[in-house]
Amino acid sequence: MRISKKTEYAVHSVLYITFFKDRTVLLDELAAQGISREYLAKVMRLLTKSGILKSSVGVNGGYVLARSADEITLEDIFNAVEGDAFYKCESRSRKCGLAGKCGLTEAFNAARGMFLGELRKCRISDMLGKSVSDGSWLKKMNPVV
Amino acid sequence: MRISKKTEYAVHSVLYITFFKDRTVLLDELAAQGISREYLAKVMRLLTKSGILKSSVGVNGGYVLARSADEITLEDIFNAVEGDAFYKCESRSRKCGLAGKCGLTEAFNAARGMFLGELRKCRISDMLGKSVSDGSWLKKMNPVV
DNA sequence: GAGAGGATACTCGGATAGATGCTGTCCGAGTAACTGGGG
DNA sequence: CCCCAGTTACTCGGACAGCATCTATCCGAGTATCCTCTC
Numbered sequence: 001m002r003i004s005k006k007t008e009y010a011v012h013s014v015l016y017i018t019f020f021k022d023r024t025v026l027l028d029e030l031a032a033q034g035i036s037r038e039y040l041a042k043v044m045r046l047l048t049k050s051g052i053l054k055s056s057v058g059v060n061g062g063y064v065l066a067r068s069a070d071e072i073t074l075e076d077i078f079n080a081v082e083g084d085a086f087y088k089c090e091s092r093s094r095k096c097g098l099a100g101k102c103g104l105t106e107a108f109n110a111a112r113g114m115f116l117g118e119l120r121k122c123r124i125s126d127m128l129g130k131s132v133s134d135g136s137w138l139k140k141m142n143p144v145v
Numbered sequence: 146m147r148i149s150k151k152t153e154y155a156v157h158s159v160l161y162i163t164f165f166k167d168r169t170v171l172l173d174e175l176a177a178q179g180i181s182r183e184y185l186a187k188v189m190r191l192l193t194k195s196g197i198l199k200s201s202v203g204v205n206g207g208y209v210l211a212r213s214a215d216e217i218t219l220e221d222i223f224n225a226v227e228g229d230a231f232y233k234c235e236s237r238s239r240k241c242g243l244a245g246k247c248g249l250t251e252a253f254n255a256a257r258g259m260f261l262g263e264l265r266k267c268r269i270s271d272m273l274g275k276s277v278s279d280g281s282w283l284k285k286m287n288p289v290v
Numbered sequence: 291g292a293g294a295g296g297a298t299a300c301t302c303g304g305a306t307a308g309a310t311g312c313t314g315t316c317c318g319a320g321t322a323a324c325t326g327g328g329g
Numbered sequence: 330c331c332c333c334a335g336t337t338a339c340t341c342g343g344a345c346a347g348c349a350t351c352t353a354t355c356c357g358a359g360t361a362t363c364c365t366c367t368c
Contacts (some may be wrong), residue, residue: 001148002350003232003253004312011249012241027340034239039314045341057340058322074252087148094179096157103272104156107219108148111263118256127248147311149351172301184353190302202301203361 006081009035009043011127014052014077018069018128024062043081050080069125075116077124086112151188151226154180156272158189159197159222163214163273169207188226195225214270220261222269231257 013030027044031037044063047053054066065072087108091098158175172189176182189208192198199211210217232253236243 001146001227002230003146005235006312008235008249012236012243012247015243015247026338033236033241036314038316039312041340042314042342048340055340056322057320057338059324059338061322061339063340074249082146085147090150090153091157091178096178098157098160102157102160103267103275104153104219107264107267107272111260114259114263115256118259119252122248122252127252130248151351171299181353183355184351186301187303187353193301200301201361202299202359204299204363206300206361208301 006043010077010081014124015128017063018124024064026062046080052076070123072124074119074122078119154188155222155226160273162208163269169209171207191225215268217269219264219267223264
C-alpha cells in the first residue's frame, strides 16, 4: 500500500496557489517545481473536478482556490487524487467459504476511516503557515512578480 | 492507495490454520480456497519469515501458527505482507523549494499510525470467533479430516 | 530387529511472463482575452 | 468611437508509451519422513 506521487504534486501545488491566492496561477509556474507539465495538468484537473480549485481557460486563465484555505484539508486532496479504490473483498469469486463474512472489509474500512480522519485534521492554511510562513522560497521561484 | 490481494490471501490462510491449530496445514489445502498455489506459497513465506507462522518441510510438513491466535493481529499480517513502503517525499529530487518542510511526511505518517492502530485491535482469534464460530465451511472444504 | 539406502512428500526460492496502474509525453480541440483594422 | 475578425494565451482531454508492481506460473533444489531390503 503506497501513496502515489500525484498526491505530493497536488498538495504542493495547492500550497503554491494558496500563497498567491490574490491572483491566478499558471500551470507552467506549478510545473516549475520540477513536475512534468502535462502530467501535472491531469492532477490539476482532478482537483478542479472535485471542487478544490477553480480553473479558467484562455488568456489570463489559470487556477485559483475554489474556497478558503482553511476549508481545504489533506483529506479533500487525498480523496480527489487517490480516488476511493481501496479494498474490495474478492472471496466470492474464489471458492472461499468465508464469502465476505470474515470481517476483513469492515476492519479495513474502519482503519481507512481513522486514516482519513487524521488527514482531515490537516488544513492547507495550517500547513502553509507552519512550513513556509515567509514564503521566501515561493517568491524566489515565482516567475511572474 | 489500495490493498493487494496478498493481504486477503494471507488473512484467510491464517484463519484456516488457526481453526486447525492442532495439526499442520498443507499448502494445497489453503490453495483449495481458490488461490494460485505457487503464488500463495510466496505469501506464506512472507508470513513465515515475519514469525507469524512456522513451516516444516518434508513429509508431514506444512504450516502451523508460530504463536497463539490472540497474539496475532491484522497489523502483524498487514506489515508482513504489504511491507512498509508507504510514502517517501520526492521533493528533494525536484526543484521544489519545500524540500520536505511542508509537513506532508509527518501528516501521512500520523495517518498511517492511526490506520495500523485500528488494525492492531483486530485479533485473529476474534475474527475467527465472530465469523466462523462453527467452522462448518472449513470442515466442508477440508480434504484431510 | 536394526541399520542403510531409496522413494516419497513436502517447502524453498529463483526465473519468467502477463496484467494493471502509475508516470510521463504528445497533440489537437476548445475557449477567453487582447489587438488591429474598417465602418 | 465602435464593432468585428484574427491572433494569442491559456486549459481540456484523449491517445499513447515506458515502467514498476501485482499476480500468476513453472521448475529445479533441498529436506524430512517413511518404507523396504538386507543382514
